[in-house]
Amino acid sequence: MVRRVLILGGGFAGLYAARNIQKLMGHDVEIEVVNRENYFVFQPLLPEIAGGAISAINAVSPLRFLTKAISIRKAEIDSIDPVAQTVTVFQGVQRRPTILNYDDLVIAVGSGSNLSKTPGLSEHAFTMKTLSDAQRLRAHIIERLEHADITRLPEVKKGTLTFSVIGGGFSGVETVGEIKELIDRSLRYYPNICASEIRVVLLEFSERILSEMPESLAKYAHANLEKRGIEIQLGVGVVEATGTQLVTSADEVIDTRTIVATIGNTPSAIIANMPLHLQHGRILVDQDFRAKGYENIWSIGDCALIPMQENSGERENFAPPTAQFAVREAAHLAMNLKAASEQMPLKPFQYKSKGALASLGAGCGVAQVFGLKFTGRVAWLLWRVYYIAFLPGMQTRISVLWNWLMDGFSRRSVVQITAQNNSETRHVLYRAGDRIYENGSR
Incomplete structure (x- = not known):
């Protein structure tokens, strides 16, 4: 019997x-992926998009x-209904409610941002x-x-700079590096701006940056960023933000527009409204990824709290x-999933990180790979090689690699592309009999 995995x-x-x-399961399974967008975004490259090193489409x-x-x-x-084994989604232009059935449900909706604790930040x-x-x-x-x-x-x-x-x-x-x-x-395109007028500030509440990496690499990154003119404030949080100022826990008022x-x-x-066991806002799962109390609901990724050993209590x-x-x-x-479909024992998840890499911009980086530490251009090249190999799809890899090569031999573009709405409201013409709204639509 073909199992439906949603x-x-x-x-x-x-x-x-x-x-x-x-x-693994081939014709024994029917798979459907539900996502808000029709594309996969490679999040580690977002800073390079913001910095113009690569174009967004690539x-x-x-x-x-x-x-x-x-x-x-x-x-x-x-929403989900574990009893009926259904998921309700809204789709299409009119956002019609649609009910999807499943035999196995995998929840991998990732994470979001919540800046509401600091006044003005969101x-x-x-x-x-x-x-x-x-x-x-x-x-x-720009x-x-x-x-x-x-x-x-x-x-x-x-404040603008x-x-x-x-x-x-x-x-x-x-x-901040990008x-x-x-x-x-x-700056070569802006003759009325001097480099000395630029102020770039990095605020970190803990006592060092890159707390996930060895202290020696964090110190190297700190020194490199400061050498490039980036001001780093450690042990400093944010108290309030406005459209023109940022107030820090050190009682400094930073005039800034960015x-x-x-x-x-x-x-x-x-996942907040899902009928699942949550801990720290994440779905609590067993070591085999099954949500607590359910045999056919699984969760992985940022939205899941996955223990690496029995009776895990500490964050690490x-x-x-x-x-x-x-x-x-x-x-x-x-x-x-394959083992469960064959009524075989499930294996607990165990994995040890192979290392971590960070790009600092300007052809420099820090890396720890299999216990070995690298800094400077070597680490930066390792970062790029790793992510090229990690990118899904050959077309994407070629596009990103080409962007990187061109970035090394050409100027950064200052073309400003923004989506502008000419009016907050618009007039729409309807004909007799047109369906404007359906009961249940959003």
Whole structure:
């Protein structure tokens, strides 16, 4: 009997789960992936999109190109019913409610951002979670340079040329490095802006950046960023944000028109209303990925709290929410799904990280691979080789590689592309008999 596997989410965990399940189970399974977008975005490349090193279209891959014999449904997930074994989604232009059945449900909806704890941050800060986030940030930076080049008000110019990034983890460090490189390589086009007028600030609440990496590599990254003119403030949090200022816990008021927040990671809001056991906002699962209390509901990736050993209590005893772990979880999930369908014992998930890499921009990086440490250009090249190999689909790999090669031999573009709405409202012409709204639509 063919089993129907429904996968919620088309990120690293969801995509690789679908591909691995199809590879292992073949014609014995019918797979459908539900995702809000019809593409897979390679999130580690978002800072490079924001910095203009690669174009946005080359960091995404259509899900339909990456999945063979797997159905793709572009829809918004609403709720699940474990008793009826159904999922309700809203799809189409009119967002009609549709009920999907499943034999096995895999929840891999990833994570989101919640900046509401800091007044003003959610209203005025950019995030780095989606493709549109990176595109908007790049357009905004170029707009700041355009404005600073023509303004005659010193106080306005000062705030316009101050760029603040909150969070010294991988995303924050890579984002601030790419922002600085984009600005440095663009100043030749703006004769009224001096390099000394640029202020780029990285704020980190802990006592060092890149806390996930060895201290020696974090110190190297810190020194490298400071050498390039990036101001790093450690042990400093954010108290309040407005459209023109950022107030820190050190009582400094930073005049800035650009705030990027790489903090506030939170599980996807989708799972909050699901009838599942949650812990710290994530789905609590067993070591075999089955959700607590269910035999046919599984969860992996950022939205799942996956114990790496029995009776895990400490944070380090749970699988970290990284792409490296998500891909390994997807492969292990496929094996357990196949074992469950054959009524065989399931295996607990065990995996040890092979290392970590971070790009600092300007051809420099830090890396730890199989216990070996690398810095500078060697680490930067390792970072690029690793992610080229990690990218799904040969077409995407070739496109990104070509972008990187061209970036090394050409100038960064300062073309500003923004989607503008000419009016908040618009007039629509209907004919008699046209269906405008359906009961249950959103």
